[in-house]
Amino acid sequence: MTVIVPEPVLVENDQEVVDGGALDLDGGFVVPDSNAFGHSFRDYEKQSQRKAAVEEFYRINHLNQTYEFAKKKKEEYGKLSKAEMSIWECCELLNEFVDESDPDLDEPQIEHLLQTAEAIRRDYPDHDWLHLTALIHDLGKVLLHSSFGGEPQWCVVGDTFPLGCAFDESIVHHQFFKENPDYKNPVYKTKLGIYSENCGLDKVTMSWGHDEYMYLVMKENMTTLPPAALFIVRFHSFYSLHRSGAYTYLMDDDDKEMLKWLQIFNKYDLYSKSKVRVDVEKVKPYYMSLFNKVHQPINKLCFYLFLD
Numbered sequence: 001m002t003v004i005v006p007e008p009v010l011v012e013n014d015q016e017v018v019d020g021g022a023l024d025l026d027g028g029f030v031v032p033d034s035n036a037f038g039h040s041f042r043d044y045e046k047q048s049q050r051k052a053a054v055e056e057f058y059r060i061n062h063l064n065q066t067y068e069f070a071k072k073k074k075e076e077y078g079k080l081s082k083a084e085m086s087i088w089e090c091c092e093l094l095n096e097f098v099d100e101s102d103p104d105l106d107e108p109q110i111e112h113l114l115q116t117a118e119a120i121r122r123d124y125p126d127h128d129w130l131h132l133t134a135l136i137h138d139l140g141k142v143l144l145h146s147s148f149g150g151e152p153q154w155c156v157v158g159d160t161f162p163l164g165c166a167f168d169e170s171i172v173h174h175q176f177f178k179e180n181p182d183y184k185n186p187v188y189k190t191k192l193g194i195y196s197e198n199c200g201l202d203k204v205t206m207s208w209g210h211d212e213y214m215y216l217v218m219k220e221n222m223t224t225l226p227p228a229a230l231f232i233v234r235f236h237s238f239y240s241l242h243r244s245g246a247y248t249y250l251m252d253d254d255d256k257e258m259l260k261w262l263q264i265f266n267k268y269d270l271y272s273k274s275k276v277r278v279d280v281e282k283v284k285p286y287y288m289s290l291f292n293k294v295h296q297p298i299n300k301l302c303f304y305l306f307l308d
Helices: 050-063 066-077 087-096 111-124 128-136 139-144 174-178 208-220 225-235 255-273 278-291
Strands: none
Touching: 050 174, 066 208, 087 111, 087 128, 087 139, 087 278, 111 128, 111 255, 111 278, 128 225, 128 255, 128 278, 139 208, 208 225, 225 255
16 A cells, blocks of 8 residues: 655745754754764764764775675665564664764664654654654664674765766765775766766665665565655765755756655754663554554565555
């Protein structure tokens, strides 16, 4: 059964300053003044205990993320032949990992999933598909686990970007692309590269990582979550697009409509990160009730994603 996606209500001026210097955003979500370390969010230059590790992560990532590498990984993992488990089992696997690319959080990934889902659930109580999307959006990070290949962090987490065309300067730590083999490729270094203008993001090869993997899992298992859910999962780390407006020339009209939902989601994905822990046992019954709407578990990575 198809889930109907109502048109999102967008606020024209969604950055009005309110008490305490916070920002009042869509759905009533209030952006905190600083991240868990007391710094502004996504500040990659701020001197901190995380800065050096994050910078080294992106050096390795930008050196190795080539068009050919991503195509090979997509072919390998598109077979969904690694493991079989339920959604919640995958969530629990993420207790073991902290995202090395994230300058805003050093908590286990399951904390981030629940913080994001609970923030959206509070502001959009009638959109259970969006609650589930929030909970699963980072589940592709199970690629870090030995059950799914034990991949290194540089090809699992971090900001994503198109391959097969020029690297936009808005991509975090853009300077490290100079050592990437694609950087001087006569075709790949051009604005459009192997693509045509407004070809649609579904035709674009993205850098390999958890976003692309989870998108493949959903797509190959014929999820009936709405198209907006797949778009959110695939592009939630594509910050150069939804934060800087880069690569819009690759988008078609459908992408532009889906981007509205991604921009709503991204505020919760980014700004809900905090040291405030979610009571897992308290919220688990609600998410288990969503899972009961899901045909599970399935073949090969993990689960069908069907909502009634």
